[in-house]
Amino acid sequence: MKDDTSHLSWDDWDELQSPRPDTTDFDGVVDSAMNRRGFLGRVLAFGSGAAVMGTGLLNSGAAQAQIASRIGFKPIPIATDATVHVPEGYSWHPVAKWGQPLFSDAPEFDHTTGGDLASSDRVFGENTDGMELFTVGNRQVIAVNHEYANPKLNLPQNMDGIPTSAQDVTKLQNLQGVCVMEVAEGENGWDIVVDSDLNRRITHNTPMKVTGPAAGHTLMMTDADPTGRTVLGTMNNCGAGKTPWGTYLTCEENFNGYFGSTDAAFEKPADYARYGIGLEGRYAYEKFDVRFDVSQTPNEPHRFGYIVEIDPTDPTSTPIKRTALGRFKHENAAATLAPNGQVIVYMGDDERGEFMYKYVSNGVYTPGGDTSTLLDDGQLYVAKFNDDLSGEWIALTPETTGMTPAEIAIFTRRAGSNVGATTMDRPEWVAVNPTAVECYCALTNNKNRGLLPNAGGDETPAIGPNPREANQYGQIVRWRPADDDHAATEFTWDLYVMAGNPEVHDDAYAGSDNINAGNLFNSPDGMMFDSTGLLWIQTDGDYENEGDFAGMGNNQMLAGDPVTGQIERFMTGPYGSEVTGLTWSADRRTMFVGIQHPAAPFPDGDGKLARSSIIAIKRDDNAPVG
Ligand code: FEO
Ligand code: CA
Ligand code: CA
Numbered sequence: 001m002k003d004d005t006s007h008l009s010w011d012d013w014d015e016l017q018s019p020r021p022d023t024t025d026f027d028g029v030v031d032s033a034m035n036r037r038g039f040l041g042r043v044l045a046f047g048s049g050a051a052v053m054g055t056g057l058l059n060s061g062a063a064q065a066q067i068a069s070r071i072g073f074k075p076i077p078i079a080t081d082a083t084v085h086v087p088e089g090y091s092w093h094p095v096a097k098w099g100q101p102l103f104s105d106a107p108e109f110d111h112t113t114g115g116d117l118a119s120s121d122r123v124f125g126e127n128t129d130g131m132e133l134f135t136v137g138n139r140q141v142i143a144v145n146h147e148y149a150n151p152k153l154n155l156p157q158n159m160d161g162i163p164t165s166a167q168d169v170t171k172l173q174n175l176q177g178v179c180v181m182e183v184a185e186g187e188n189g190w191d192i193v194v195d196s197d198l199n200r201r202i203t204h205n206t207p208m209k210v211t212g213p214a215a216g217h218t219l220m221m222t223d224a225d226p227t228g229r230t231v232l233g234t235m236n237n238c239g240a241g242k243t244p245w246g247t248y249l250t251c252e253e254n255f256n257g258y259f260g261s262t263d264a265a266f267e268k269p270a271d272y273a274r275y276g277i278g279l280e281g282r283y284a285y286e287k288f289d290v291r292f293d294v295s296q297t298p299n300e301p302h303r304f305g306y307i308v309e310i311d312p313t314d315p316t317s318t319p320i321k322r323t324a325l326g327r328f329k330h331e332n333a334a335a336t337l338a339p340n341g342q343v344i345v346y347m348g349d350d351e352r353g354e355f356m357y358k359y360v361s362n363g364v365y366t367p368g369g370d371t372s373t374l375l376d377d378g379q380l381y382v383a384k385f386n387d388d389l390s391g392e393w394i395a396l397t398p399e400t401t402g403m404t405p406a407e408i409a410i411f412t413r414r415a416g417s418n419v420g421a422t423t424m425d426r427p428e429w430v431a432v433n434p435t436a437v438e439c440y441c442a443l444t445n446n447k448n449r450g451l452l453p454n455a456g457g458d459e460t461p462a463i464g465p466n467p468r469e470a471n472q473y474g475q476i477v478r479w480r481p482a483d484d485d486h487a488a489t490e491f492t493w494d495l496y497v498m499a500g501n502p503e504v505h506d507d508a509y510a511g512s513d514n515i516n517a518g519n520l521f522n523s524p525d526g527m528m529f530d531s532t533g534l535l536w537i538q539t540d541g542d543y544e545n546e547g548d549f550a551g552m553g554n555n556q557m558l559a560g561d562p563v564t565g566q567i568e569r570f571m572t573g574p575y576g577s578e579v580t581g582l583t584w585s586a587d588r589r590t591m592f593v594g595i596q597h598p599a600a601p602f603p604d605g606d607g608k609l610a611r612s613s614i615i616a617i618k619r620d621d622n623a624p625v626g
Contacts, residue, residue: 004160005282006152010254011352011426017278020452070534070561071568075518078553079572080545082602084595086571089620094603095183095190095592096144097611100124102181102192102199111608114154117167120174121201124181124192126150128594128612130240130332130429130526132248133583134312136182140586141198143180143248143312144614145237148257149283150597153609166288173204173285178237178250178319180312190590190616200315204233204258208308212323212376213405219302220410224291231303231321232291238350239332239429239526240581241307244343245371248310250319251330253350255304260286263295274413274456275328276351277301302410307333307347309375322375325359326396326412334430334439338487341365343374346439348427352446353454354413355421356383356430358393360487380408382421385464385493391479393489394419417456425449425466425474428525428540433562435533437484440496440562442524444540445474465495468508472548473499473522474541475512478562496535497560497567499524503551514565520552521569526580530626531588535560537567538593540578555579557593571617574602581614588624591617 005013073087086092099109106119115123125146134141149172151161163169182196193199210229214220220228238253260281268277277294285292291300305327311317325333328349335345341364347357361378365371381393394400396408401415408415425446432439443466448454450462450469462469465477475498482488499522500511523541530536537558542549557571557579573579573595581594593615595602600610619625 006150006161010257013257013282014254014276014351017280018273018276018455020448020455070532070564071559071566073559073568073570075568076570076572078520078545078551078556078569080553080575082574082599084571084574084615086617090617090625091620092615092617093189094613095616096124096128096181096192097603097613098124098126098128098175099611100192101194102179102201104195109611111604112156114156114609115171115175117171117174120171121203123201125177125179125201126154126175126612127596128614129238129580129596130251131581131583131592131594131614132240132242133585133592134242134246134248135586136198136313139182139193139196139198140184141180141182141312142583142592142614143178143240143250143310144581144594145178145240145250146176147238147253147596148236149176150612151283156609163284163288169283169285169288170205172283173233173289174201176204176237177206177234178202178248178310180248180310180315185585185590190592198312198315202234202310202319204235206233206319208232208234208319208321210303210321210323212321212325212409214302214323214327214409217406217410219299219406222291222297222299222303224297234308234319234321235304238330241333241335241345243309243335243371243375244337244365245367246313248312249333249335249345250308250310251332251347252305252308253329253331255329256301257282258285258304259292259294259301260284261295262286262293266295268294269298271411271414272301274411275301275305276455302327305329307345307375323409324376324378324380326357326380326408327410328354328357328412331427332429334432336432336486337365338485340487342487343378344486345375346430346432346441348424348430348441349413350426350428350444351455352426352448352452353423353458353460354427355416356424356427356441357381357412357416358383380412381489382416382419383424384420385422385477387464389492389494391491391493393491394421395489413456417458422464423454423458423460423466425471429527431527431529431535432486433529433533433535434531435529436562437486438478438480438562439486440476440478440527440535442527442537443475443477444523444525446471465493468498472542473501473509473511474524475499476524476527476537496562497524497565501548501551504548509548512565514567517551519558519567519569521556521558522549522552525578526582526594528582530584532626533562534626535562536570536582536626538579538582540580543575557582574598576610577602584626588626589618589622591625593617
């Protein structure tokens with residue numbers, strides 16, 4: 001029997017399928033170490049409250065006054081138990097749980113079967129992730145991602161949850177993708193509005209359109225779609241985003257893991273390697289659905305790894321894959337506007353040693369104007385960070401990359417390597433500060449930093465914004481565009497925080513000065529600003545609370561003040577879970593938070609299956625929470 005790999009992270013699973021070279025011998029290691037010491041001094045100085053760039057230097061007295069006014073809750077301790085904790089004066093309750101009906105023709109969740117096939121695309125899906133709330137008339141609608149499957153839970157009757165039929169595969173395909181659901185607050189709190197005409201499930205089989213430079217290219221064509229312009233499904237939907245015109249952006253991340261080959265001798269195209277596309281998928285799709293069998297449909301993987309735009313106000317609309325935003329393991333899509341109205345989308349590629357990107361539209365957004373090509377017609381850039389705290393966005397063009405526009409859109413990682421982009425410690429969510437012209441990106445961790453190259457063979461020296469070798473804790477980088485213009489190609493940067501453990505280490509692995517015994521965490525991942533300019537940080541890291549991670553407890557959500565660097569713990573998730581996904585009700589009095597892959601008994605109690613859930617958090621006095 002094959003080994004059970006269901007417990008592995010996507011990165012570890014990838015590297016098991018496609019091992020990196022064992023050793024590297026970077027010429028620059030010694031030089032890098034020297035740079036690292038010099039650089040960290042500046043970072044640590046920043047963590048103590050002295051900004052290293054820009055305006056707004058605060059003395060420590062002013063900083064303290066600012067702290068008192070910005071973080072208005074009493075920080076909570078770590079937790080290691082199986083439930084959610086919030087500060088005094090706040091409460092929470094589940095809003096939507098995996099398997100909960102969106103429509104009245106779906107039965108209530110069955111803990112013995114994990115739900116039936118017939119209703120699997122009529123219920124709230126698995127592994128809740130990025131989400132956004134939209135106001136439609138006087139109604140509130142949440143669009144939310146269902147990132148991947150938990151086959152042992154979803155197919156509890158199967159050995160290790162391994163699909164043994166096309167029906168099993170269809171059930172898993174239906175439980176993933178995206179959910180659009182109306183929610184409303186009643187006497188018992190928030191709930192799904194069952195049978196709302198806005199409710200919709202988008203799955204691995206929902207028809208969608210392809211636009212942008214890759215649309216219609218030979219590499220996008222399959223027997224089922226000789227046009228290369230229509231695809232079934234979106235998958236491994238991780239983080240999200242919202243356009244200025246009120247559509248939802250869902251981001252396809254670890255799409256490679258769904259493909260395999262029924263022919264062990266199949267010779268993989270060269271470009272599979274960079275994306276980790278192998279001969280065995282995680283869910284056995286390839287055995288039962290020819291689309292996912294690369295020996296039969298070798299171009300199908302080229303049709304995933306994009307950002308998809310969805311109109312949450314029209315359940316009959318066709319989702320659109322916007323290939324101008326590139327193909328990689330998309331984490332989220334942080335959209336904003338340049339002063340002249342150009343649309344900017346910041347994006348991370350979450351894999352060890354991959355890059356950060358920015359898209360700038362050629363046209364400008366005008367309220368009520370035509371937005372249909374703003375995410376098709378524009379320029380994609382990749383980030384290069386310099387050790388002197390400057391950086392630049394390098395345009396990915398035929399001239400800079402030696403690739404055609406379609407190739408840049410399909411093999412974006414190769415384009416980034418061709419221009420010497422900076423290898424990063426797994427870029428997760430990007431967040432744009434609504435109260436200052438600056439952006440933050442969670443670099444979650446990278447055990448390969450300084451030790452192994454990325455999947456394209458690019459070196460990963462421990463320098464710049466990724467300064468620690470074998471980085472197990474993660475950091476948050478921030479940058480400010482030149483001239484306060486998000487369309488600018490130059491920026492300055494610093495590190496907002498380096499997670500670490502000062503109880504265990506006394507070097508750079510202790511973290512920056514804004515880490516202390518009261519706010520320990522590792523692996524920042526989800527990140528959103530609230531309307532007041534507080535940065536909410538969610539974690540997806542080691543929750544065993546021992547060794548390097550002692551004192552960190554379960555994954556959690558913290559609030560950070562961008563000006564002072566103060567970070568405090570707001571919420572702890574149940575054991576085993578990742579805290580991911582955050583949005584607010586229209587009146588800002590409710591915060592919706594995603595709890596992904598908790599361990600039982602969350603939230604239904606002993607003897608029940610664990611269920612990924614969205615919870616609502618409110619203040620007891622009903623004051624706004626962001
Ligand atoms: Fe789906 Fe990188 O988190
Ligand atoms: Ca994530
Ligand atoms: Ca993560």
